[in-house]
Amino acid sequence: MADTLFRKVWNAHAVRTLPSGQTQLFVGLHLVHEVTSPQAFDMVRQQGWGVPFPDRTFATVDHIVPTSTQRRPFLDVMAEEMTTALEGSCREFGIQLWAPGDENQGVVHVIAPELGLTQPGMTIACGDSHTSTHGALGAIAFGIGTSQVRDVLASQCLSIEPLKVRRIDVNGALRAGVYAKDVILTIIRRLGVQGGVGFAYEYGGSAIDRMTIEERMTVCNMSIEGGARVGYVNPDDTTFAYLRGRRFAPEGAAFDRAVKSWRHLASDPKATYDDRVSIDASEIEPTVTWGINPGQSVGIGERITGDPADEAFAFMGFTPGAPVAGARIDVAFIGSCTNGRLSDLEEAARVVRGRRVAPHVKALVVPGSHAVSRAAEARGLHEIFTAAGFEWRGAGCSMCLAMNPDKLEGRQMCASSSNRNFKGRQGSPAGRTLLMSPAMVAAAAIAGEVVDVRTMLRGVPA
Amino acid sequence: MNSESQTSGFSPRDQGLKANAVVSASGRGLPLRGHDIDTDRIMPARFLVAVSFDGLERHVFEDDRLADPAHPFNSDRYTGASILVVNTNFGCGSSREHAPQGLLRFGILAMVGESFSEIFQGNAAMLGMPCFVASRESVELLQTLVEGTPGIVIAADVDTGIVTAGALRIPATVPGSLRDAFLSGQWNPTAMLLDRFDEVRAVAARLPYIAGY
Numbered sequence: 264m265a266d267t268l269f270r271k272v273w274n275a276h277a278v279r280t281l282p283s284g285q286t287q288l289f290v291g292l293h294l295v296h297e298v299t300s301p302q303a304f305d306m307v308r309q310q311g312w313g314v315p316f317p318d319r320t321f322a323t324v325d326h327i328v329p330t331s332t333q334r335r336p337f338l339d340v341m342a343e344e345m346t347t348a349l350e351g352s353c354r355e356f357g358i359q360l361w362a363p364g365d366e367n368q369g370v371v372h373v374i375a376p377e378l379g380l381t382q383p384g385m386t387i388a389c390g391d392s393h394t395s396t397h398g399a400l401g402a403i404a405f406g407i408g409t410s411q412v413r414d415v416l417a418s419q420c421l422s423i424e425p426l427k428v429r430r431i432d433v434n435g436a437l438r439a440g441v442y443a444k445d446v447i448l449t450i451i452r453r454l455g456v457q458g459g460v461g462f463a464y465e466y467g468g469s470a471i472d473r474m475t476i477e478e479r480m481t482v483c484n485m486s487i488e489g490g491a492r493v494g495y496v497n498p499d500d501t502t503f504a505y506l507r508g509r510r511f512a513p514e515g516a517a518f519d520r521a522v523k524s525w526r527h528l529a530s531d532p533k534a535t536y537d538d539r540v541s542i543d544a545s546e547i548e549p550t551v552t553w554g555i556n557p558g559q560s561v562g563i564g565e566r567i568t569g570d571p572a573d574e575a576f577a578f579m580g581f582t583p584g585a586p587v588a589g590a591r592i593d594v595a596f597i598g599s600c601t602n603g604r605l606s607d608l609e610e611a612a613r614v615v616r617g618r619r620v621a622p623h624v625k626a627l628v629v630p631g632s633h634a635v636s637r638a639a640e641a642r643g644l645h646e647i648f649t650a651a652g653f654e655w656r657g658a659g660c661s662m663c664l665a666m667n668p669d670k671l672e673g674r675q676m677c678a679s680s681s682n683r684n685f686k687g688r689q690g691s692p693a694g695r696t697l698l699m700s701p702a703m704v705a706a707a708a709i710a711g712e713v714v715d716v717r718t719m720l721r722g723v724p725a
Numbered sequence: 726m727n728s729e730s731q732t733s734g735f736s737p738r739d740q741g742l743k744a745n746a747v748v749s750a751s752g753r754g755l756p757l758r759g760h761d762i763d764t765d766r767i768m769p770a771r772f773l774v775a776v777s778f779d780g781l782e783r784h785v786f787e788d789d790r791l792a793d794p795a796h797p798f799n800s801d802r803y804t805g806a807s808i809l810v811v812n813t814n815f816g817c818g819s820s821r822e823h824a825p826q827g828l829l830r831f832g833i834l835a836m837v838g839e840s841f842s843e844i845f846q847g848n849a850a851m852l853g854m855p856c857f858v859a860s861r862e863s864v865e866l867l868q869t870l871v872e873g874t875p876g877i878v879i880a881a882d883v884d885t886g887i888v889t890a891g892a893l894r895i896p897a898t899v900p901g902s903l904r905d906a907f908l909s910g911q912w913n914p915t916a917m918l919l920d921r922f923d924e925v926r927a928v929a930a931r932l933p934y935i936a937g938y
Binding site: 414690 | 765825840902906914922924928931
């Protein structure tokens with residue numbers, strides 16, 4: 264019978280229907296970080312449950328790590344305690360941990376695909392809402408809370424209800440200077456920040472088909488910003504080429520067998536969906552959020568509309584009818600699990616090369632992982648950024664959520680390649696965030712204000 | 726509240742031990758108006774730099790409360806309230822369980838709203854806190870009633886799907902199988918998940934990526 268990838272993967276992992284009516288779902292890959300796990304490990308310990316599948320859980324430290332130096336002990340004693348707690352728990356239960364300073368450390372949603380841990384057809388869970396990122400490789404990946412982290416540690420399972428599936432087709436060609444970030448911001452703007460509640464988003468269509476895996480990760484990453492807990496792209500040759508040769512990917516004949524099985528996972532052409540939406544890629548502009556949720560965005564050439572009584576206007580300092588272009592920025596942040604990968608840094612560097620950051624702007628680049636840092640440095644990107652006046656930092660979540668020393672101050676306005684523009688998100692209760700693509704952040708850093716990156720890309724080689 | 730684990734003094738140590746049925750919740754209301762209130766606002770990230778949930782009740786809505794002295798969580802009128810009444814997409818954003826943990830420790834036992842984010846609703850359920858979903862009109866009536874009469878007692882019934890406050894009676898349901906989980910006392914699922922573990926191992930053994938493709 265024709266079916267979607269979501270339902271095929273779900274059925275393969277369903278253990279049974281629980282007496283509560285929920286499904287007991289096996290989790291093939293469990294990713295752990297320092298913020299949402301210590302209480303879970305404590306509960307497992309107190310109940311004497313143990314961790315029956317330690318080789319299916321992998322841990323790293325990303326949210327609280329300083330990006331200026333990863334030298335231990337951290338200056339923040341609580342951050343040090345959290346890291347020590349995770350190190351102790353991983354030792355106790357036999358879980359692989361990539362700690363600060365390790366060559367594989369980085370943002371959990373950057374390192375797992377990078378290492379080949381994320382594979383098509385897996386169920387993946389992590390105590391982090393951006394776990395949807397892993398759907399870019401055809402996995403079904405859920406963000407979960409700490410009590411569920413406890414459940415997965417203790418049983419490798421979740422008690423969970425199935426989702427409906429909405430197919431989102433993005434057809435046509437993206438124009439130059441328009442990126443995956445603009446695609447997902449446009450989808451969220453169209454369907455709303457709660458439009459995806461109860462749904463998994465399946466992204467497809469010719470524009471998605473042409474995207475690299477890193478671009479697909481940007482799209483899937485922000486599914487949750489549209490209310491959808493899960494987002495994915497059907498696996499294809501791009502997926503298989505990405506996986507080949509990665510550390511945890513199957514090798515040799517096993518890889519060929521894996522590809523064969525992965526192909527069968529993709530949604531069948533005749534599969535039925537609970538909803539379908541179509542978006543014309545050619546109409547998407549470089550997109551910037553102006554408000555306090557990720558659905559409040561406009562194309563760079565548009566004017567902001569909305570109810571003047573919406574608290575977003577007063578908080579952000581915009582008025583209805585104003586453009587977002589020309590908004591003065593204080594900080595520029597390039598990084599995060601949304602846009603902290605090599606291709607993001609390359610696109611930003613294209614804009615930055617030979618230019619200078621505006622004198623009043625503090626600009627920083629935070630690679631998503633040590634591996635991204637190494638690859639970027641091998642290409643000389645760090646020199647392009649530092650020559651322009653950007654700070655080149657170590658790997659971590661950094662100013663996306665400001666749990667480490669990287670924070671906005673006062674009412675600073677930040678052009679950010681991250682995923683959330685919530686009030687206070689970047690560490691200052693009054694701080695303001697404008698979400699946009701890394702290339703747009705780079706352009707804003709140089710101009711000192713929000714500008715159309717396309718004006719800076721003219722004549723720049725691809 | 727029928728569940729013993731909902732009384733004051735709740736701590737994570739109790740979880741898994743007292744998986745009692747949650748049939749109803751009652752108490753004074755706390756109306757919080759606004760859409761898309763995210764978990765960063767409920768519990769700012771700097772309070773997540775800790776290895777336990779202890780003390781989070783002190784930081785619920787901290788930045789919003791500092792910015793707005795009239796914030797309902799600051800108001801003496803709602804002191805001791807235990808039923809939070811909200812609008813749409815409450816708890817969106819980050820999956821941090823610190824948000825419902827903070828609300829629970831603050832004294833909130835249940836929530837009534839137009840809609841909730843899926844992850845937040847699931848996290849709250851894991852703590853025995855039901856989220857009741859009601860129509861926009863019903864929530865408006867309830868918020869207005871509580872704002873006018875802060876002492877009024879709200880009674881929310883998981884089984885009947887009815888929320889009452891004085892003469893007001895509105896339909897408000899706990900969605901999906903969460904309702905059954907509350908009524909059967911199985912909202913804390915770890916024991917169930919461990920119950921027939923041979924079946925878990927059998928599923929694992931069949932998965933291509935575990936079997937080696």
